[in-house]
Amino acid sequence: MNKNKRIRSIEDLREVITPESRVLTLFSGGLDSSYLLYLLSQQKCTNITALSVDLGDDLDYEEIKHLATKLGAESIIVDRKKEFVQDFIVPAIASKSIYFGVHPISSSLTRPLIAKEAVNLAAHLNCDVILHTANQSQNSLRRLNGAIEQLDFNGYYGTPYEFSALSRKEKAQNLNKFGIESFSKRSYSGDSNLWCREFESGLLDDPEDFRTPETLYRWSSSKSTKEPSQISITFEGGIPTCVNETKLPLLQMIEYLNKEVGAYGLGRFTGLEHLAGGEKVLEVREMPAAHILLDAYRHLETACIGAETIREKLSVEQIWVREAIEGRWYETLKEAAEMFILNVSKKVTGTITYRLDWHTLEIISYCANKPIYIRDRDNWEKEEANRLRIKIPSLV
Template sequence: MAKEKIVLAYSGGLDTSVILKWLKETYDAEIIAFTADIGQADELNGLEEKALQTGASKIYIDDLRAEFAQDFIYPMFRSGALYEGQYLLGTSIARPLIAKRMVEIARAEGATAIAHGATGKGNDQVRFELTAAALAPELSVIAPWRLEEFREQFPGRAEMIAYAEKHGIPVTASAAKPYSTDRNLLHISFESGMLEDPWFDAAADSNKDMYVLSVAPEDAPDQAEYLDIEFEKGDVVALNGAKMTPLEVMETLNAIGGKHGIGRVDMVENRFVGMKSRGVYETPGGTILFTAHRKMESLTMDRDVMHLRDSLISKYATLVYNGFWFAPERLAIQALVEESQKNVTGTVRLKLYKGNVMAAGVKSPVSLYNPDIATMEADPTKAYDQGDAAGFIRLNALRLKVSSGVHQNANK
């Protein structure tokens, strides 16, 4: 009788390496490992050999970078999403893509379950499982860190390292980097370890080696760099006149932004599961893209359309953060976002200097800015009669005057 098949989201780190072996033993199942290449760079080296050596029957290592950029990063940035005013959602937006592909593999392989190494305290467990529920409700989900027998066997990293050594699982666990990282095309995050103390200074000179995608702003070039970013319908299509795919745009912006120390964020955020956590993020390319997109919108978006879309930013960002990418409400907001972006076309010029992204010009063939109307000098178009403002103000002041009169009479 054929064994049950389980598809495991596999990174090759200590946790998922141990989980792979543990799942195989505990469930007497065939384990199919899956790794999504979404921009981890050299972190993927040697994964196939390691997964097979650890006990996987096969491993998928799928290059999803282009899909990630075009179908996840770009639509999210069109919305202007920013979680709690700081976080550009680098980890959050990657999880639905990983889970989507894991579901596809599970169906192709005839698997009955998927598994992940997310802990019971984090957001990722929710993101993976909500995506699976939306796309493949027939699949069961195994989350070892939520299972009592797993936690009893592995109360700490020492036990996991011992288990790995016993079973000949090659892992690298070191006290030299006492924090966890998550890297993809949009960002890299750092959390836990010494970062769990919010008073710990992650920007100190002694911690410069922690950062991967950017130099410290004080170490960035002393000469500013100008960058022209061309948009079509809310998406970047060219940098400095060179046409690029979304993937090429993200890779190029990351390199340029990182050189200038752009995109570092250190914040305490509110997790969906109820606790606060401290995270340090590097998002050089995303920070440039976010700033340029907003600048392009300022010239080309209708005021009330912009304000309506902006009223939904917090909701949209929270949906992404909490794992509801494939939920109907996110798709509904996305439809409004797409409509709002139809005229977000033109070129933004930015000045990059020591961690700062500064506007240096914006132009568009569909600009809504008319200098003849906005001028403080005589309006040659006669489109705006300053005298009309008196009636406009009187009408808007009416309810304030009525309210004030009522309160004054009540206090006599």
């Protein structure tokens, strides 16, 4: 990968893009990606593909297609929810992928998948440029660039927003002139998928003074509306397979748990995440399914796996999380860590049962397929004493 082919500014964009360029852009239909299509239109570029990857978010894809067409691009929408669950969420659960013990990771999982789709489609369409819209205050910058580099894309790639910083107001005003007025009242930046709804920037800029509007949350409730209940999560070989003894594909299980667990006010996270230079930015997340699945996995793991293996796994988990966060998804170290973690997960089979109440997730039952826990201490002590008496010679 030639990093001299990195597009970092609007000036780079104007230097590289010609009317003959074949450009693929990552397109969410948001302000930044819409403004990028506007910039490309100013370059008289007519061969533009706007790629949208459906990962179970809450976007209106008909509106996205309409907006891309209006801005002069061909819209291509691909559904990759199943791949996201199988290849990214499953290892994330087994890795107990929580950032510094504060919140489950999310965009670290989606960006390498989106980049892979972009590189594959660019090769199919003979595109010589891949563009995204991450900026200096977004960790997607190193995650998307890193994945594109690791996947050996040979054309120009990057984002004009890395070195060209425009305010949301400036972008919205220019789009207004182009006849697109839907962004004028947006006061935050959002990113959503079936695993997480994440918000940042705008009214959430300042960690010392912010309030998250209740209207941003869709899965989790702010008021107690449900009676206490029980819920059980069953895993087979480290993969969640059943809720309350009913088999569910993991994709459908996540959708169900987001609403069911969220109804008890669970799964909201607020935290600071570091940028490449060490500075921290505020991010707010809504992740009810992740909350219960990660918790259930760890508890069941302790029922199935020996203490020394878990001690080693804890350090390997942090390697896996670090490599994902730093945008090194397709590098050898992350892959090696994942092989160890998934090998351990093969022995994690059983069920964890909870009592659900308002803001409460209380375990009431461990049930492992091959448990290493003791169920009757008195009998165990007697049996162990007899066993050791026979095995170890007495002093008398």
